[in-house]
Amino acid sequence: MTQQMAYRPRRSVLYMPSSNERALEKAKTLPVDALILDLEDAVAPDAKDAARENACAAARSGDYGRRELTIRVNGLGSQWHDADLAAAAAAGPDAIVVPKVNSADEVRLLVAAMEAAGAPDHTRLWAMVETPVAVLHAEEIARASDRLACLVLGTNDLYKEIGATFAPGRAAIATSLQLALLAARAAGVAVVDGVFNDVKDGHGFLAEARQGREWGFDGKTLIHPGQVEPANDVFAPSAAQVEDARAVIDAFEQAQAQGRGVATLNGRLIENLHVDTAQKVLATAEAIAALS
């Protein structure tokens, strides 16, 4: 398996409790890029077995169309972990999401267990970064296996473990988020931001999603269908950005045709690296357009 995979939009990544059959049905109609069928925190202990069966049946069903379907298992060391991981690996979702992954050794252990349980090659590992030790080990976690495709920030646990309190702007966890981002980019894997808990605060959600986009996240994890479309908008290139990307590429090609290695566009310097960024914007817009 190679680390360089085709770009896949992960603007909106929606958690849902796998014990909630109504939500599992509703998800088939939502314009999400990815779903995390949760077996961990959103599921009560006496509902864990039924939730595992629901999530595995959903992964096998083929009913979720182009949506990336993942299962979040209970964490290493919990009483449910081994059975969750074996069942999820055998069901073959697009990815298995593991909470509270703290080291490269844990990643290798998880991958070995997935493979022993018969996980197909297309089933990737998404590791959650949600503890101080995970933040400090983020690069080794991100580089530990070719099966690892994405880091997922778990901001609720991060606030708790750091002893910080939530405030708009997220100053208390900004360093942690950005270290995880740097690690993901260094390793060439995707990275998605944490959840915004107040499902009724649309303005607060937008501000936090825009911050994540500005920092470089691929998308945001979500907890409610009402957050899906705003996330899709924020994490997609705007029409103006697509137009600008085309103009950057044109300006550079014209300069090259005239034997120059740099160009200007409305007074702005354009070099090779700006063309790379512009091409990425166009590729992202095309991948998103191909979803519909």
Ligand SMILES: CC(C)(COP(=O)(O)OP(=O)(O)OC[C@H]1O[C@@H](n2cnc3c(N)ncnc32)[C@H](O)[C@@H]1OP(=O)(O)O)[C@@H](O)C(=O)NCCC(=O)NCCSC(=O)C[C@H](O)C(=O)O
């Ligand atoms: C937050 C909720 C408990 C709110 O639920 P509810 O009061 O039922 O919301 P609504 O009445 O507004 O729901 C309207 C309809 O939408 C469906 N719905 C709701 N949420 C979801 C969802 N997540 N996915 C799919 N569908 C959903 C309802 O069923 C209604 O449908 P219908 O009746 O047919 O119209 C609830 O939204 C919820 O449970 N959200 C997910 C919570 C969760 O998964 N939490 C765990 C992950 S968050 C986390 O901890 C990340 C990380 O680990 C960290 O540390 O930060």
Ligand SMILES: [Mg+2]
């Ligand atoms: Mg968590």
